[in-house]
Amino acid sequence: MSEQIVKVINCRRCGQDHLVEFKGLLNPFDDFNIWSICPKTNQPLLLKAEFVVCNQR
Numbered sequence: 001m002s003e004q005i006v007k008v009i010n011c012r013r014c015g016q017d018h019l020v021e022f023k024g025l026l027n028p029f030d031d032f033n034i035w036s037i038c039p040k041t042n043q044p045l046l047l048k049a050e051f052v053v054c055n056q057r
Ligand SMILES: [Zn+2]
Pocket: 011, 012, 013, 014, 015, 016, 018, 038, 039, 040, 041
């Protein structure tokens, strides 16, 4: 499971745009399958991988 840098637009936690490193979520129970921590609030963020826009590595 690779990590990837994702540009989060209108972050669900802080409402800002920022780059964060996302990791694959184990045993996803819905459409959200990658996760990270919002750097502004230190709260968890979940995303759908098809929204990933840049810099897969
Ligand atoms: Zn945020």
